[in-house]
Amino acid sequence: MKYKNIVFIAKSIDGFIAGKNGELDWLHSIPNPEGNDMGYLSLMEEIDAIIMGRTTYEMVLGFDGSWPYIKHVFVLSNALKEIPEALNGKVTILKGAEAEILKAVHELGYYKLYIDGGRVVQDFLKADLIDELRITTMPILLGGGFPLFSELPTSSEFAHIKTEVFLGQAVQSHYAKKK
Amino acid sequence: MKYKNIVFIAKSIDGFIAGKNGELDWLHSIPNPEGNDMGYLSLMEEIDAIIMGRTTYEMVLGFDGSWPYIKHVFVLSNALKEIPEALNGKVTILKGAEAEILKAVHELGYYKLYIDGGRVVQDFLKADLIDELRITTMPILLGGGFPLFSELPTSSEFAHIKTEVFLGQAVQSHYAKKK
Numbered sequence: 578m579k580y581k582n583i584v585f586i587a588k589s590i591d592g593f594i595a596g597k598n599g600e601l602d603w604l605h606s607i608p609n610p611e612g613n614d615m616g617y618l619s620l621m622e623e624i625d626a627i628i629m630g631r632t633t634y635e636m637v638l639g640f641d642g643s644w645p646y647i648k649h650v651f652v653l654s655n656a657l658k659e660i661p662e663a664l665n666g667k668v669t670i671l672k673g674a675e676a677e678i679l680k681a682v683h684e685l686g687y688y689k690l691y692i693d694g695g696r697v698v699q700d701f702l703k704a705d706l707i708d709e710l711r712i713t714t715m716p717i718l719l720g721g722g723f724p725l726f727s728e729l730p731t732s733s734e735f736a737h738i739k740t741e742v743f744l745g746q747a748v749q750s751h752y753a754k755k756k
Numbered sequence: 757m758k759y760k761n762i763v764f765i766a767k768s769i770d771g772f773i774a775g776k777n778g779e780l781d782w783l784h785s786i787p788n789p790e791g792n793d794m795g796y797l798s799l800m801e802e803i804d805a806i807i808m809g810r811t812t813y814e815m816v817l818g819f820d821g822s823w824p825y826i827k828h829v830f831v832l833s834n835a836l837k838e839i840p841e842a843l844n845g846k847v848t849i850l851k852g853a854e855a856e857i858l859k860a861v862h863e864l865g866y867y868k869l870y871i872d873g874g875r876v877v878q879d880f881l882k883a884d885l886i887d888e889l890r891i892t893t894m895p896i897l898l899g900g901g902f903p904l905f906s907e908l909p910t911s912s913e914f915a916h917i918k919t920e921v922f923l924g925q926a927v928q929s930h931y932a933k934k935k
Binding site for chain 1: 768769770771775782785881889891893895896897898899900904905907908909910911912913914915916919921924925926927929931
């Protein structure tokens with residue numbers, strides 16, 4: 578498949594990607610002495626670019642250290658006007674409907690895309706534009722927070738591709754949308 | 757462990773146990789020519805009794821064929837007053853708070869319990885009375901319906917016990933509550 582939109586994200590057993598107060602610490606609660614990346618680097622090699630929302634972008638900007646992405650990042654935002662000089666050529670701000678955004682990104686030569694960020698994933702799912710789900714379930718009930726999934730206009734069948742358990746605790750399942 | 761409350765339930769990728777109009781057909785959408793029971797019979801052997809809500813009870817009563825349970829069933833309901841004569845000695849109606857219900861059931865000599873039904877599972881989780889989760893994820897986004905999980909007063913850590921993929925498509929993970 579030339580074009581592919583992939584979601585790669587971690588959730589709690591009860592389907593939250595962040596806790597009631599935005600907590601993300603539970604994502605790192607499993608002892609991981611050898612720094613198992615749970616498929617992240619392999620995804621990075623596989624994709625051409627990343628599409629994320631402003632919240633995710635600003636969270637990553639706020640991290641200590643250098644810009645972590647080796648692939649081009651498209652930030653979806655109506656409000657953002659400019660990016661730090663150091664990110665010139667690495668980050669592009671886009672706005673518009675999901676289908677328009679994809680068209681623009683494809684025309685720039687980026688075909689395999691990692692779709693990231695809570696709202697952006699929900700919007701792409703609503704627009705029926707997700708081809709692959711790679712979901713890692715962490716062994717916790719958060720009890721509330723920001724949900725991975727939201728209401729969809731219709732149901733949507735997927736095929737289970739594979740499931741792998743990382744560090745004995747994190748269950749990652751890959752699904753491909755049935756065409 | 758002498759006492760144990762186990763949830764054994766199937767959900768969609770997006771966490772629903774029934775569709776927007778109560779649909780359950782998606783639970784049987786995976787070809788299953790040899791009738792793989794996905795751990796159900798082994799659970800039935802393991803438990804002493806089943807606790808379910810009135811909705812689940814009445815749904816099962818409405819099925820064609822004979823009463824399917826080989827273990828005693830406790831139905832939680834304020835409204836139900838009597839049971840069909842044929843179910844005498846097989847079904848008991850109980851009401852009250854979850855902890856009281858457990859006390860009553862334990863006093864009758866039933867210790868290992870299968871907690872079933874959407875609302876009952878949510879109520880037992882809210883009361884922090886679930887020891888094990890055995891959740892089977894079917895490869896579909898329902899997009900809406902009755903959610904498996906609801907808001908909880910606090911987060912709750914579990915340990916991943918095992919994950920098994922049935923029929924190549926249904927991913928079943930077992931979790932035990934951390935004490």
